[in-house]
Amino acid sequence: MPPETTAASAQDVIHNIGYRPYTGPRLGRGYARRALWSQSLRGAYGLGRSAKSKVLPMTLLAVMCAPAAIIVAVAITTKMNDLPVEYTRYAILLQAVIGLYLASQAPQAVSRDLRFRTIPLYFSRPIERVDYVLAKYAALASALFLLTAAPLLILYVGALLAKLGFAAQTKAFAQGLVSVALLSLLFAGLGLVVAALTPRRGFGVAAVIAVLTISFGAVSTVQGIAYARDNTDVIGWLGLFSPITLVDGVQTAFLDATSSFPGGNGPGTGAGLVYLLVVLALIAGSYALLMRRYRKAGL
Amino acid sequence: MTVIATENLGKRYPKVTALDRLSVDIAPGVTGLVGANGAGKSTLIKILLGLSPATEGRARVLGLDVATEGAAIRERVGYMPEHDCLPPDVSATEFVVHMARMSGLPLSAARERTADTLRHVGLYEERYRPMGGYSTGMKQRVKLAQALVHDPRLVLLDEPTNGLDPVGRDEMLALIRRVHTDFGISVLVTSHLLGELERTCDHVVVIDGGRLLRSSATSDFTQATGSLAVEVTDTDAHPDGTAALGAALTAAGLAVRAAGGAGGAASAGGEAVTGGGHVLLVDLAGDETYDVVRDAVAGLGLGLVRMEQRRHRIAEVFRTGADSTGADSSVNHGSAQERGTTHAA
Numbered sequence: 001m002p003p004e005t006t007a008a009s010a011q012d013v014i015h016n017i018g019y020r021p022y023t024g025p026r027l028g029r030g031y032a033r034r035a036l037w038s039q040s041l042r043g044a045y046g047l048g049r050s051a052k053s054k055v056l057p058m059t060l061l062a063v064m065c066a067p068a069a070i071i072v073a074v075a076i077t078t079k080m081n082d083l084p085v086e087y088t089r090y091a092i093l094l095q096a097v098i099g100l101y102l103a104s105q106a107p108q109a110v111s112r113d114l115r116f117r118t119i120p121l122y123f124s125r126p127i128e129r130v131d132y133v134l135a136k137y138a139a140l141a142s143a144l145f146l147l148t149a150a151p152l153l154i155l156y157v158g159a160l161l162a163k164l165g166f167a168a169q170t171k172a173f174a175q176g177l178v179s180v181a182l183l184s185l186l187f188a189g190l191g192l193v194v195a196a197l198t199p200r201r202g203f204g205v206a207a208v209i210a211v212l213t214i215s216f217g218a219v220s221t222v223q224g225i226a227y228a229r230d231n232t233d234v235i236g237w238l239g240l241f242s243p244i245t246l247v248d249g250v251q252t253a254f255l256d257a258t259s260s261f262p263g264g265n266g267p268g269t270g271a272g273l274v275y276l277l278v279v280l281a282l283i284a285g286s287y288a289l290l291m292r293r294y295r296k297a298g299l
Numbered sequence: 300m301t302v303i304a305t306e307n308l309g310k311r312y313p314k315v316t317a318l319d320r321l322s323v324d325i326a327p328g329v330t331g332l333v334g335a336n337g338a339g340k341s342t343l344i345k346i347l348l349g350l351s352p353a354t355e356g357r358a359r360v361l362g363l364d365v366a367t368e369g370a371a372i373r374e375r376v377g378y379m380p381e382h383d384c385l386p387p388d389v390s391a392t393e394f395v396v397h398m399a400r401m402s403g404l405p406l407s408a409a410r411e412r413t414a415d416t417l418r419h420v421g422l423y424e425e426r427y428r429p430m431g432g433y434s435t436g437m438k439q440r441v442k443l444a445q446a447l448v449h450d451p452r453l454v455l456l457d458e459p460t461n462g463l464d465p466v467g468r469d470e471m472l473a474l475i476r477r478v479h480t481d482f483g484i485s486v487l488v489t490s491h492l493l494g495e496l497e498r499t500c501d502h503v504v505v506i507d508g509g510r511l512l513r514s515s516a517t518s519d520f521t522q523a524t525g526s527l528a529v530e531v532t533d534t535d536a537h538p539d540g541t542a543a544l545g546a547a548l549t550a551a552g553l554a555v556r557a558a559g560g561a562g563g564a565a566s567a568g569g570e571a572v573t574g575g576g577h578v579l580l581v582d583l584a585g586d587e588t589y590d591v592v593r594d595a596v597a598g599l600g601l602g603l604v605r606m607e608q609r610r611h612r613i614a615e616v617f618r619t620g621a622d623s624t625g626a627d628s629s630v631n632h633g634s635a636q637e638r639g640t641t642h643a644a
Contacts, residue, residue, distance in 0.1 A: 020415060021450050021482075022404070024405070026402070027405060028370075028374070029370065031400075031405075035400040035406075039400075048393070050388060112386055113386075116383070116384065118386060120380050120384060121380070122401055124373060125401045126373050126374045126401075
């Protein structure tokens with residue numbers, strides 16, 4: 001049969017042979033970006049994935065919240081006048097849990113698409129590189145925020161139940177939220193950049209853990225030495241070299257937090273500004289590096 | 300109406316010219332894009348999707364300019380990559396739903412279209428299982444489904460039959476044919492296997508080294524060369540039946556020659572097995588030629604072994620096209636009028 005007749009008759013009868021054309025709305029880039037964000041956020045807690053992949057993130061969320069619940073229970077039963085832990089201090093104390101969560105979920109957010117070469121399927125659609133990077137970044141930051149803000153919420157609700165001062169508690173809670181929001185953005189950015197370097201998930205996990213622990217280990221060791229030698233000025237500046245001490249520095253300077261640096265020698269307002277600038281630069285730098293990473297990852 | 304139109308399209312990298320002033324118009328239907336590895340097929344697809352800017356020339360897809368309206372093009376076009384692109388730990392349904400949403404379909408519509416599309420490509424109960432356990436054939440179907448799920452006007456299929464066994468290959472080709480005939484979606488399919496395109500495509504574009512070698516309807520590639528191959532038996536009355544028939548047909552006013560030696564291009568294909576010496580090639584003047592041959596054979600009392608139309612195969616045309624360095628001249632077969640397409644100047 002000559003091709004022409006086939007083509008021509010197909011045009012006529014197309015509606016009668018089972019295939020239904022799609023005539024509904026096409027919601028475009030913005031919608032696709034939000035859909036990718038929500039899918040990635042759910043994925044960061046194993047929702048919509050296998051039962052096995054829910055275990056770790058859910059366990060870590062529980063571990064994150066358990067101390068807060070215990071603190072609240074103790075505070076209520078013993079009728080304390082103040083919570084034994086500051087809102088801003090909580091994330092610093094449990095930084096290992098946050099690090100573990102980041103190490104497990106950052107590679108899962110980006111490595112899979114790289115490893116299984118799904119990226120070209122995204123970029124052949126209305127969604128663009130900037131949408132993909134923003135959606136993934138926002139999803140992991142949101143997931144980290146959930147992880148770090150949930151225990152603060154428990155503390156806050158507990159504090160109100162224990163009839164602690166409403167105004168003071170609300171202010172401290174708000175400061176805590178700002179602090180963990182900044183921490184989430186910073187950690188998500190660093191985690192994604194490190195994870196996106198390799199399509200291998202295992203390497204990604206190891207690399208994220210290495211970056212967090214080695215930098216913190218080095219900074220706190222040197223800070224310890226400086227403290228032992230009474231070199232307190234240096235302690236404040238050393239905090240610039242690891243993510244968690246950066247957050248500590250910013251919240252000490254601006255959010256009424258007590259520094260966890262040796263001897264409580266956190267940066268003052270002037271040095272705090274430098275801390276804040278470094279944090280913002282790291283967030284922007286992570287975004288720029290991710291955009292760069294995906295420039296070549298297309299078709 | 301054209302689905303793809305390129306005009307002096309070029310893509311140069313510092314050291315390589317991936318596309319060299321390619322001008323081609325592609326009409327609705329199934330179009331094959333043929334070329335060896337590195338001929339510029341993938342580069343062309345990237346440019347058509349608006350993902351890589353051309354260094355010269357222009358291209359329009361579905362009437363939209365690739366340089367400025369890439370997003371609109373990608374909303375209306377589906378793409379099936381050559382390589383594996385499926386995460387093994389999710390099911391086909393979940394994956395295709397997600398990809399439909401990435402194309403902008405609302406969740407409920409995405410679910411409905413996914414179920415429809417997976418059924419159309421022939422995936423049933425297995426669509427709920429993780430894709431890691433799928434056969435290559437099933438994976439190719441999922442890849443096709445994700446390219447079709449948003450009901451595009453055009454799909455770009457990059458080597459869809461790669462890695463399939465002969466049966467899977469046939470099924471995939473039939474499916475591609477249906478994408479156009481049943482779904483009304485135009486198809487651009489790349490392949491380096493010409494035989495496949497012969498059966499599947501309405502139109503074939505051959506590129507090599509980034510340049511257009513030929514663009515014409517498949518029927519042109521495989522058109523009847525206007526000759527009839529006739530093979531007869533010998534009898535006692537005519538010890539050399541072939542020669543006797545040749546004489547009789549010449550007397551009846553037909554141009555006759557022996558197959559083999561002389562007819563270089565015409566004797567390609569499976570002729571080696573048939574013993575060229577006993578086959579006569581008769582120029583086909585019209586339908587009455589068949590009658591003349593039949594009558595001549597019957598009149599001589601010979602046994603007619605076979606009588607068939609001789610066709611060019613795509614492979615043959617491709618070979619001669621590739622051989623001629625002046626590629627532009629090989630494009631002048633009269634096919635423009637047939638499908639409303641034009642060729643490179």
